[in-house]
Amino acid sequence: MAATTEGAPPLAVPPLAISLGDPAGVGPELFAQAWVGRHEAGLPPFFAVGGAEVLKAAARTRGIDLPVARISLPEEAEAVFARAFPVLGDEDAAVTFGRPEPAGAALALHSLTRAVEVVLSGKAGAIVTGPVAKSKLAEIGFSQPGQTEFLADACGIAHGDAVMMLAGPNLRTVPLTVHVALAQVPALITRALIERKARIVAQALRRDFALSPARIAITGLNPHAGEDGRMGREEIETIAPAIAALAAEGLAVTGPHPADALFAAHERDGFDVALCMYHDQALVPIKTLDFDAGVNVTLGLPIIRTSPDHGTAFSIAGQGVASAGATIAAIRMAGECAARRLLPEISA
Ligand SMILES: NC(=O)C1=CN([C@@H]2O[C@H](COP(=O)(O)OP(=O)(O)OC[C@H]3O[C@@H](n4cnc5c(N)ncnc54)[C@H](O)[C@@H]3O)[C@@H](O)[C@H]2O)C=CC1
Numbered sequence: 124m125a126a127t128t129e130g131a132p133p134l135a136v137p138p139l140a141i142s143l144g145d146p147a148g149v150g151p152e153l154f155a156q157a158w159v160g161r162h163e164a165g166l167p168p169f170f171a172v173g174g175a176e177v178l179k180a181a182a183r184t185r186g187i188d189l190p191v192a193r194i195s196l197p198e199e200a201e202a203v204f205a206r207a208f209p210v211l212g213d214e215d216a217a218v219t220f221g222r223p224e225p226a227g228a229a230l231a232l233h234s235l236t237r238a239v240e241v242v243l244s245g246k247a248g249a250i251v252t253g254p255v256a257k258s259k260l261a262e263i264g265f266s267q268p269g270q271t272e273f274l275a276d277a278c279g280i281a282h283g284d285a286v287m288m289l290a291g292p293n294l295r296t297v298p299l300t301v302h303v304a305l306a307q308v309p310a311l312i313t314r315a316l317i318e319r320k321a322r323i324v325a326q327a328l329r330r331d332f333a334l335s336p337a338r339i340a341i342t343g344l345n346p347h348a349g350e351d352g353r354m355g356r357e358e359i360e361t362i363a364p365a366i367a368a369l370a371a372e373g374l375a376v377t378g379p380h381p382a383d384a385l386f387a388a389h390e391r392d393g394f395d396v397a398l399c400m401y402h403d404q405a406l407v408p409i410k411t412l413d414f415d416a417g418v419n420v421t422l423g424l425p426i427i428r429t430s431p432d433h434g435t436a437f438s439i440a441g442q443g444v445a446s447a448g449a450t451i452a453a454i455r456m457a458g459e460c461a462a463r464r465l466l467p468e469i470s471a
């Protein structure tokens with residue numbers, strides 16, 4: 124994939140690094156399927172880190188005889204991509220699809236760790252992560268709540284500055300609070316958190332999605348956005364003051380919006396992204412509207428990271444029925460965002 128500025132030669136994005144995700148889940152078979160459909164989908168070159176045998180076995184479950192080319196340097200990926208799926212390194216695992224094991228979680232963690240290193244070195248244009256089972260990673264000592272926070276640590280930034288956005292053809296949403304129990308959410312909602320995440324969202328949508336100013340709709344927490352304080356006071360005491368401060372800075376923010384109606388078709392034209400108060404408020408609408416093309420993209424990182432919106436889907440892994448739509452969308456979006464990073468930033 125190339126980025127072009129008028130009058131200048133096109134800048135090429137290096138190949139994208141794929142981390143396998145849990146090898147017992149659907150990740151490997153969907154990356155194999157994406158490679159098969161690379162021309163039709165217009166995907167940029169990519170390579171996986173480890174898991175050559177896992178990828179071949181996963182492909183076989185879909186009737187694909189996957190040609191794999193082992194490479195020892197990321198720079199070798201582009202030359203082989205047309206004829207084979209490039210795989211960097213020899214790490215692998217024996218796997219039974221649908222049955223996660225510690226050895227598979229270890230391969231997933233190796234793949235993720237090495238893929239991030241390669242992207243940070245500049246030898247890959249972006250990372251596309253396969254889905255992991257957080258509980259299985261925790262069993263082998265993974266200390267972060269998810270891959271988003273792992274990437275923040277790897278990039279040397281605060282967890283709160285790596286912002287999860289779900290993006291599909293119909294909608295973009297950002298959960299303000301993410302992998303925490305619902306009971307903890309009200310105490311975590313602060314003016315500072317809303318303002319900080321909204322600024323990161325506005326800046327990242329400008330830099331990586333060429334949207335400026337991004338129109339950010341901010342939801343309430345309570346039914347009917349609190350109904351003037353009769354159903355909760357977070358909107359009055361915290362969310363509305365944060366919105367006023369952000370608007371005073373020049374951000375295109377609106378709200379607090381009642382979340383129940385915000386995602387209806389006639390409302391969605393009015394904003395570019397919804398900043399939601401908790402995980403399911405943000406992820407239910409996107410998975411309902413755009414499950415098969417939904418991308419989880421981490422905003423605020425020095426590198427580009429995308430992932431399909433779904434999880435490991437152990438119950439259907441290895442059955443040849445999982446859809447590759449979200450994986451293909453994640454690879455495509457990673458290539459597009461990486462290409463935009465090579466261009467001058469559009470003005471605010
Ligand atoms: N980015 C990531 O690494 C993510 C990881 N997860 C992890 O995945 C595991 C399972 O989580 P769940 O909540 O069950 O979510 P899930 O997305 O794995 O499955 C939810 C439902 O969607 C179906 N599904 C998922 N992907 C599909 C596909 N490509 N095609 C067709 N159907 C598909 C599944 O069969 C299941 O019915 C958890 O351990 C969770 O931590 C969940 C979401 C994202």
Ligand SMILES: NCC(=O)COP(=O)(O)O
Nearest residue numbers: 269270271272406419430
């Ligand atoms: N529900 C979204 C999700 O679990 C993605 O988590 P992450 O591993 O990308 O941080």
